[in-house]
Amino acid sequence: MSGREGLLPVDRVTIGYFACTGVISLVFGGLPGAGIAAAHALVVFGITRLGRWHPRAGLAAIARAAYAVLLTPLLYAELAVLNRFLTQRYFDTTVQAWDAALFGGQPSMDLSAWLPWLSFSEVLHLGYFAYYAIVPIAVLGVYATRGVEALQRTALAVAAAFFVSYLIFMFFPVAGPRYEFTQIGGRISDGTLFGIVHGILEAGSSKGTAFPSSHIAASLAAVVAAGREDRRWFWLLIVPELALTVGTVYGRFHYATDALAGILLGLLVCAVLHGSGSGPRGAREAEGGQPTA
Incomplete structure (x- = not known):
């Protein structure tokens, strides 16, 4: 993948995202949107210049392969603006109805009430923090x-x-339980990790980014994709990934449907990339190698 001249698959995916969001911003965002579109166009131009740069080792190789992941915190920050260009509403009532239909209630409210144990809460908040x-x-x-x-x-x-x-x-902004429901109270809220995680989210979250849970989707994609390359990474990371998944709902960061959608999205992305030849089996077969077990 990196030994040939030209853009990598991650370059094309990143260009596609910046182009799509740039066009939407330009068409629907007025003057602020035009500024965002111009910035995105500059980024696209910069990415096209990467086609001749394929370092094979060291920090340069890591930056070349993972720069799109490194950009995601900045892109996340602008979503609170971008998701106002197409709609002025949030679709929390819709997702809450899905939770009620699928789970018979609101797990994001009920879990902490059913399991109000400080030590259990701290473990799940540590799991949520493990995303980083x-x-x-x-x-x-x-x-x-x-x-x-x-x-x-x-x-x-x-x-x-x-x-x-x-x-x-x-297209479908959902604020999430943090904005719709009261914060967890009682002894659980005295936890050290509870305070750290909720403090981070208060300082740096973008409203309208609950469905699906991108934390779950991206981290699960990382666990599955890394596990396909080397199974040891799957077994090392799957336990904190499970704690993260439950913790997103227990801590009232996401609706249960958000978490379920995040799981499905993470798995779907890995399946599509694997089937298209971007996974380890497809890439090796495309290069004339033997299929992996």
């Missing part, structure tokens, strides 16, 4: 054990999961 480690460990881990092409494939899966989530946020 799962993606870097998966991406850097496969580079350390399987090389630069494994890094490229894993980073592509993570970036694609993020970008699809972000596009959904623009």
Whole structure:
């Protein structure tokens, strides 16, 4: 993938995201949207210049393969503006109705009431906080054990999961339980990790980015894609990934349907990339190698 001249798959996916959001911003965003569109056009031009740069090792190779993932915090920050261009409403009542139909209630409210144990809460909040480690460990881990092409494939899966989530946020913004329901109270709220996680979200979350859970979609894509390259990374990361998934609902960060949609999206992205030849089996067969077990 990286030994040939030309753009990598992650470059094309990233260009597609910036082009799509840029056009929407230009058409529907007025003067602020025009500014965003111009910035996105500059980024697209910059990415097209990367076609001749294919470092094989070191920090340069990591940056080349994973730059799209590194951009996602900045892209997340602009979503609170982008998701106002197409609609002025939030679709929380719709998702709440889905939760009621699927689960017979509102798990994002009920779980902490059913299981009001401080130690349990701290474990799940640690799981949610583990999101900030799962993606870097998966991406850097496969580079350390399987090389630069494994890094490229894993980073592509993570970036694609993020970008699809972000596009959904623009068309179907959902604020989430943090805005709709009261915050968890009682002894649980005295937890150290509870305070850290909720403090981070208060300082840096973008409203309208609940459905699907991009945290779950991207981190699960990282775990599955890294596991395909080296199974050790799957078994190392799947437990914190499960804690993250439950913690998103328990902590009232996401509706249960958000979490379910995030799981399905993460798996779907990995399946599509694997089937299209961007996964380890397809890439090796395309290069004339033997299929992996």
